[in-house]
Amino acid sequence: MRRLIPACLICGIAVTATAAPLRLEEAIARAREQNPTLAARRYAADASCWELRQARAQLLPSVSLDSRYTRLDDETVSRANVFGDGMWVWVPDSLNNPVPVWIEIPRSVFRDGYETSISGSVALLNPSAWNAVSFASSSRRLAGADLIDTTEEVVYQTLRGFVDLLKTDSMIRIQERLVEQARGNREQAERLFRVGRYAEADVLRWRVVEVRQQQLLIQQASARRVSALALENLMGDPPRGSTMADTLLPPPLAREIERFRAMGDSDWEVFAGEELDRIISANPRLAWLEESVRAAEIRHRQSLLTFLPNVAMTGSYGWQTNDTIALDGDKAWSVSAIFSMPLFTSLANVSGREASKYQLRQARATRDAGERDILLAAEAARTSIRSFAEQLRLAETSLSSARRSYEIRRNSFDLGRLNNLEWIDALLALRSAEQSRTSAYYDLVLAVADYARARGRIEALIEEK
Secondary structure (H helix, E strand, C coil): CEEEEEEECCCCEEEEEECCCECHHHHHHHHHHHCHHHHHHHHHHHHHHHHHHHHHHCCCCEEEEEEEEEECCHHHHHHHCCCCCEEEEEEECCCCCEEEEEEECCCCCCCEEEEEEEEEEEEEECHHHHHHHHHHHHHHHHHHHHHHHHHHHHHHHHHHHHHHHHHHHHHHHHHHHHHHHHHHHHHHHHHHHHCCCCCHHHHHHHHHHHHHHHHHHHHHHHHHHHHHHHHHHHHCCCCCCCCCECCCCCHHHHHHHHHHHCCCHHHHHHHHHCCHHHHCCCCHHHHHHHHHHHHHHHHHHHHHHCCCCEEEEEEEEEEEEECCCCCCCCEEEEEEEEEECCCCCCCHHHHHHHHHHHHHHHHHHHHHHHHHHHHHHHHHHHHHHHHHHHHHHHHHHHHHHHHHHHHHHHHHHHCCCCCHHHHHHHHHHHHHHHHHHHHHHHHHHHHHHHHHHHHCCHHHHCCCC
């Protein structure tokens, strides 16, 4: 079953949506499954596991089978085999009498030549390869930390996008009521003008108010579509701008909101006195920053190891070239120990060492800056929570007063005891109070989300423990 939900009463815009609005838990589940940025991080984590296996394999022996086929032209074969398969030579015997002896000449050049060998090698001393294992292991941890941090970020952004959509919907509903009331008052003013009870200036005032409220509603409807598109993009859904958000927040998030709303001065002092270093200790971004420094340290160590020698053992067993593909040629084997040490590389190794040194310093500076950013975000969120909680309390008090004032002035207006401008002021004051209360509430929700993100606890606002 589908229904049409009006998004703009003035423009006639309608949004097609499913009967059941999207819940925040469902939006986050979709984002975890379909968000393309998160999918890219998963692939990177999988790739890092295979890169570690590849680095470890460089330390193990390797064996290869090599087979070669060669075809030569007739002239080359004839020149190489000018003496044929053998020749007679005369060798003196014990009595110094010449004796003919046939000497076979092994052929090494064939028109169609086949050569096969099996070779193997193993690194006995290769510091760079050993360090490469450490770097691949660090890269795997870095990719894992990045995946966790990106997951939290996607959940956080989805939560913010969802709440932003809820806030926009609430503002639209308030604005729709303003438009309806302005339209009704304008129609009433026109009727009273026709019977001579209203001046034309009063009618014009209500027309101006109605047009202004219609313009605001159009702007909010456009902002609502942008918010829906942003949320759909986070969830990996097709961009339609038609997502409807369920106003029911997850129980953990709702309880957290109520906890802050119920806090007194002493509670706020305790809340503000918590050490930020301890608060943000679980933030996955910190783990990623620390691991990035360790990776830079390993890269720097790699640049130092390029100055050290390498030792390897190689061996081969093969069948020399003959004219058949069968392994029946003369057999040969060899074993070699290879020692290699760089003596002069045109300062390439020195340049690499210096570059990695500054990259390490860059990584450390980036870590320090990242930690400061997280601390600042946590402190800003903590301050915003108290500010918005207080603003919400004041906005609810103001809304209660505005409603009472509106009821009193409405009776006076119906009895003709209130002029047009005073009635407009009362109406606008009530709607302004409603908007302030709605804005303060959702700003508090967003501040709580910001604080949870800085603490690395964003998923605790969604799922029950």
